[in-house]
Amino acid sequence: MFILASQSPRRQELLQRIVPAFEVKPAKIDERALPVLPPKEYVQQLATAKGEALAKDYPDATIIAADTMVSFHDELLGKPKDEADARRMLQELSGQTHQVYTGLYVHLGNQVVKTAVVQTDVLFWDLDEAMLETYLETDEYADKAGAYGIQGDGALLVKEIHGDFYNVMGLPISTLYRMLTNEI
Numbered sequence: 001m002f003i004l005a006s007q008s009p010r011r012q013e014l015l016q017r018i019v020p021a022f023e024v025k026p027a028k029i030d031e032r033a034l035p036v037l038p039p040k041e042y043v044q045q046l047a048t049a050k051g052e053a054l055a056k057d058y059p060d061a062t063i064i065a066a067d068t069m070v071s072f073h074d075e076l077l078g079k080p081k082d083e084a085d086a087r088r089m090l091q092e093l094s095g096q097t098h099q100v101y102t103g104l105y106v107h108l109g110n111q112v113v114k115t116a117v118v119q120t121d122v123l124f125w126d127l128d129e130a131m132l133e134t135y136l137e138t139d140e141y142a143d144k145a146g147a148y149g150i151q152g153d154g155a156l157l158v159k160e161i162h163g164d165f166y167n168v169m170g171l172p173i174s175t176l177y178r179m180l181t182n183e184i
């Protein structure tokens with residue numbers, strides 16, 4: 001049995017491209033209970049916490065968990081608290097390159113676990129006030145790390161990326177595929 005330990009509709013959409021059938025069981029963890037670490041370690045810690053929360057109850061299942069964070073000058077940008085927080089984040093990211101990290105945790109059953117962190121560098125256009133306000137009106141920012149969704153209207157903010165596009169969406173499926181087929 002495959003389990004996706006995520007409530008993210010984007011992760012469900014992306015996983016369907018490589019795993020035809022799976023169950024969705026969001027992991028209930030208190031992210032605030034975990035120490036803040038440097039970005040790569042932090043997303044790995046969160047993905048692992050989500051996956052382990054499910055592995056206890058489903059020891060024989062293949063469990064997939066992930067966590068995505070935006071990092072800018074080593075500041076972690078998670079989901080914005082509100083519109084003002086989203087505006088602050090996007091103003092910070094305007095005209096600059098930031099990193100998007102997704103931590104992966106794969107429990108292959110019988111305590112066999114694989115982990116990985118995938119990084120994508122994203123360069124934003126210079127965002128003028130009109131562009132910012134237009135984007136914020138979409139409310140797309142609300143459940144997205146870094147207050148933007150590259151797969152949606154957020155595409156208009158992005159000038160260049162270097163790395164996996166799907167990693168920015170929240171599930172680097174080319175890496176995950178190779179973890180599941182034992183290529184890595």
Ligand SMILES: Cc1cn([C@H]2C[C@H](O)[C@@H](COP(=O)(O)OP(=O)(O)OP(=O)(O)O)O2)c(=O)[nH]c1=O
Pocket residue numbers: 005006007008010011026027066067068069070079100143144145146148149150151154168169170
């Ligand atoms: C940067 C970026 C993030 N995101 C999303 C991916 C994740 O769903 C979300 C980061 O929050 P996460 O805490 O990684 O995930 P989640 O809370 O959505 O779901 P779960 O913890 O149950 O797995 O931001 C996009 O959809 N597009 C983007 O461009």
